[in-house]
Amino acid sequence: MTESAVAVFDRLYRAGVPERPVVLFDRACVVGGSIAGLLAARVLADHAREVVIVERDQTEPAAQPRTGVPQDRHGHVLLPGGLSQIERWLPGIAAEAEALGGYLAGPDQQVVYHDGREQALASGEAAMLLGTRPFLEARIRSRVLALPNVSTVSGQATGLAYDVGVSGVRCGDELVSAAFVVDAMGRASKLSAWLEKDGYERPRMRRVQTGINYVTALFERAESSWEQEIACVLERFTAQSMPFELTVAHLSVIEDDQWLVMLMAYGDHPAAKSIESFRSTCAELPPVFAKAAGGAVTRGIQTYHQADSRRRDFTGLSRFPARLVAMGDAVASFNPIYGQGLSSAAFHAACLSEYLVGEPDLExxxxxxxALQEVVVDAAWAISAGGDAARQDLITGAEVPEDVRRQRWAMSQIIKATLVDKTVAAAFAAVTRMQAHPATLRTPEMLERALAANQR
Ligand SMILES: Cc1cc2nc3c(=O)[nH]c(=O)nc-3n(C[C@H](O)[C@H](O)[C@H](O)COP(=O)(O)OP(=O)(O)OC[C@H]3O[C@@H](n4cnc5c(N)ncnc54)[C@H](O)[C@@H]3O)c2cc1C
Structure with missing residues (x-):
């Protein structure tokens, strides 16, 4: 019997580190030294005598924004699902981050609003790690590069070399020979173009239009009592609820006693114009936003536009080289409002580990x-791209097939019930925190419970 997606996801979520990993390669090479690349290197360090990461950006001084990751000026929460995965590979990393100024927010310090109404509290193993993106990345980098068999090469990868399968990575005239290669070049990865040029099949790219605009600013955080109680707030609005289409507002505690406040809209919104307009928008939100944005500005407004969510399908390709995989945003990059990217990269690392522990045929x-990775990508995609497609259809008035219409209706009932029913809220939170597969919500029992709660 084929294993269900729910079971595969759960197994990956709960897996441990390999007990007696077998060394399969002399050298493995990872292209891209960001979150996915670093986690790939950590997994490969168990199976290769040497792991080389090729990264084009300077990564020193640590914990600074860099050009290769333009999104790193904006809020990056590490969801509980991803945090537990990263802890598995780099034990103690959360405590270490906390000691350096990051913030481990327990369930009682996280508040979620839907259209201004607070969601029922969901408890459980649900700590999130908060800090700026460069801060979180620097913590992972320092741990991975401390491994004795992992090193970096500074340079821009320009193509691949082949033997039985891939045999190395080209960086201009230089060749980094390797018996296994990971593409972790992010959403603008050049892998597809390289493969096509070299006579292989290009993975099919799927896109869902998002057109999102992020506006972020940082503020001083004082020692007042309300600021000790709340660490992370998320407000989500449905399409009709805000006149200027603000869709998500988020604030979180970050290192150096600061608040990160982030506002997201589809299309333009006035918060981007000036710090005054940013604060006026915050004044229309639950009061914590105006309070946090009322502190002294420690970093002014930064903006970011993302046109689409995209995924590349690597399953079912007929001409694809051996000894090559892709991970992280190079495979799927989601609408960031769902905060799934870092956690997805961590799950991809779990897939790589399971694959290598199985001592696969490398020819x-x-x-x-x-196949394993597709389960993880499908899970995250169902939440983010599913939500975006529903929004697009609502705006354009598109005809929606009956089964899709029913699924969306059921999901709207479940979201509504999260405001009043703790069991539904907990199940929904486990999915949005990447601790459970979305299909766990699509059961008749869950829908019945949600409908009953909504009638009360
Ligand atoms: C506005 C915004 C907010 C987000 N918020 C969250 C959040 O709250 N939580 C969350 O989990 N995710 C969030 N994400 C998603 C997250 O940023 C990505 O999922 C994550 O960065 C993916 O990591 P990656 O390693 O796959 O790719 P990237 O971080 O994009 O890194 C790719 C790396 O490859 C390098 N590279 C590229 N080409 C080459 C080459 N040819 N040679 C050498 N090096 C190369 C780049 O320099 C870079 O270091 C957000 C994204 C955006 C846009």
Missing amino acids: VPAAGFF
Whole structure:
């Protein structure tokens, strides 16, 4: 019997580190030294005598924004699902981050609003790690690069070399030879173009239009009592609820006693114009936003536009080289309002570990890896791209097939019930925190419970 997606996801979520990993390669090479690349390197360090990460950006001084990751000026929460995965590979990292000024927010310090109404509290193993993106990335980098067999090469990868499968990474005239290669070049990865040029099949790209605009600013955080109680707030608005289409507002505690406040809209919104307009928008939100944005500005407004969510399908390709996989945003980059990217990269690392522990045939393409990874990508995609497609259809008035219409209606009932029913809220939170597969919400029992709660 084929294993269900729910079971595969759960197994990856709960897996431990390999007890007696077998060394399969002399050298493995990872292209891209950001979150996915660093976690890939950590997994490969168990199976290769040497792991080389090729990264084009300077990563020193640590914990600073950099050009290769333009989104790193904006809020990056590490969801509980991803945090537990990263703890598995780098034990003690959350405590270490906390000691350096990051913030581990327990369930009682996280508040979620839907259209201004607070969601029922969901407890459980649900700590999130808060800090700026460069801060979180620097913590992971310092731990991975401390491994004795992991090193970095500074340079821009320009293509691949091949033997039985991939045999190395080209950086201009230089060749980093490797018996296994990971593409972790992010959403603008050049892998597809390289493969096509070299006579292989290009993975199919799927896009869902998002057109989102992020506006972020940082503020001083004082020692007042309300600021000790709340660490992370998320407000989500449905399409009709805000006249200027603000869709998400988020604030979180970050290092150096600061608040990060982030406002997101589809299309333009006035908060981007000046710090005064940013504060006026905050004044229309639950009062914590105006309070946090009322402190002294420690970093002014930064903006970011993302046109689409995109995924590349690596399963079912007929001409694909052996000894090559892709991870992180290079495979799927989601609408960031769902905060799934870092956690997805961590799950991809779990897929890589399971694949390598199984001592696969390395003379054939890594189909087993891509099949596992597809389960994780589908799970995150169902939440983010599913939500965006529903929004697009609402705006354009598109005809929606009956089964999709029913699924969306059921999900709207479940979201509504999260405001009043703790069981539904907990199940929904486990999915949005990437601790459970979305299909766990699509059961008749869950819908019945949600409908009953909504009638009360
Ligand atoms: C506005 C915004 C907010 C977000 N908020 C969250 C959040 O709250 N929580 C969350 O989990 N996720 C969030 N994300 C998603 C997250 O940023 C990504 O999922 C994550 O960065 C993916 O990591 P990655 O390593 O796959 O790719 P990236 O972080 O994009 O890194 C790719 C790396 O590859 C390098 N590279 C590229 N090409 C080459 C080359 N040819 N040679 C050498 N090096 C190369 C780049 O320099 C870079 O270091 C957000 C995204 C955006 C846009």
